[in-house]
Amino acid sequence: MSPTTGRNLLTDNPELYEARFPDPDRLAGRWTQDCLRRHAAGPRVLDLGCGTGRDAAHLHTAGRTVTGADLSETMLAHARTHHPGPSYVWADLHGFDLGRAAFDAVVCLDSSLLYCHTNDQLDGFLSSCRRALAPGGLLIAEMRNGAYFLGRTDLLDTPTVNAFTWQGIAYRSTTTLTVDRTAQLLRRTRVWTTNDTDDGSEPVAQHSAWRLLLPQELRHFLAAHGFEVLELHDGPGPRTEPPWQQGELPGTAADSDRLHVVARLRTT
Numbered sequence: 001m002s003p004t005t006g007r008n009l010l011t012d013n014p015e016l017y018e019a020r021f022p023d024p025d026r027l028a029g030r031w032t033q034d035c036l037r038r039h040a041a042g043p044r045v046l047d048l049g050c051g052t053g054r055d056a057a058h059l060h061t062a063g064r065t066v067t068g069a070d071l072s073e074t075m076l077a078h079a080r081t082h083h084p085g086p087s088y089v090w091a092d093l094h095g096f097d098l099g100r101a102a103f104d105a106v107v108c109l110d111s112s113l114l115y116c117h118t119n120d121q122l123d124g125f126l127s128s129c130r131r132a133l134a135p136g137g138l139l140i141a142e143m144r145n146g147a148y149f150l151g152r153t154d155l156l157d158t159p160t161v162n163a164f165t166w167q168g169i170a171y172r173s174t175t176t177l178t179v180d181r182t183a184q185l186l187r188r189t190r191v192w193t194t195n196d197t198d199d200g201s202e203p204v205a206q207h208s209a210w211r212l213l214l215p216q217e218l219r220h221f222l223a224a225h226g227f228e229v230l231e232l233h234d235g236p237g238p239r240t241e242p243p244w245q246q247g248e249l250p251g252t253a254a255d256s257d258r259l260h261v262v263a264r265l266r267t268t
């Protein structure tokens with residue numbers, strides 16, 4: 001049976017997203033709070049591409065004044081109900097205006113930044129961050145590392161199959177990653193099947209892509225938009241193996257499959 005093409009099953013179903021990518025110890029939120037604390041960031045934080053809101057809510061619990069922003073109204077509705085505390089607003093990270101100097105930090109977790117596919121979108125994102133941040137404000141992002149794919153094909157060769165049960169329904173996803181060298185994108189096709197008879201059990205194919213951003217390219221974009229890079233490294237972080245533990249300091253290499261950046265908006 002050839003798959004039908006659907007919307008994003010995970011971002012359309014935030015509870016399923018949290019079930020598929022559990023973070024019971026709020027590692028991503030704790031790692032972010034640790035970065036903010038180490039660099040003495042002020043209290044006002046914008047979590048851009050906030051998804052289900054669990055990281056935004058963790059930062060709120062840590063005493064920060066948090067705004068979570070996302071393109072998905074479904075995610076925002078879920079965040080307001082399940083992770084209250086922050087205020088949640090609609091915004092497109094390609095270009096947004098949530099007030100001049102309204103934040104002391106912008107955070108962008110789990111590759112949200114890589115939804116900037118083109119250079120224009122990256123420029124739009126960074127100019128919007130520059131307007132949103134107070135002088136000396138921080139940009140913290142955690143994402144896939146484009147450099148990992150230089151000379152390595154291990155993530156490309158074999159489709160990854162994941163099976164899990166949520167609310168009595170068995171889900172199975174087969175994910176294939178391909179490199180689009182012309183667009184400099186990592187393209188993902190994920191085909192879902194379920195045993196849900198209401199759904200007709202038809203396979204659903206979903207397509208998305210991330211920018212393959214290289215560390216030195218990221219440095220260049222940041223410098224061009226007035227940011228000084230304070231940290232740029234492949235771990236430890238919330239999605240590295242082994243994962244970051246409280247108290248661990250960042251490394252200096254940028255070779256593995258995750259990239260973490262902390263940059264400060266220059267004051268002049």
Ligand SMILES: C[S@@+](CC[C@H](N)C(=O)[O-])C[C@H]1O[C@@H](n2cnc3c(N)ncnc32)[C@H](O)[C@@H]1O
Nearest residue numbers: 049050051070071072091092093109110112115
């Ligand atoms: C992989 S999820 C990460 C969610 C959250 N940051 C986390 O770490 O759990 C990516 C999120 O980015 C959002 N997103 C995708 N494109 C976006 C855009 N152009 N502007 C704002 N949010 C976007 C999606 O709706 C989704 O919630």
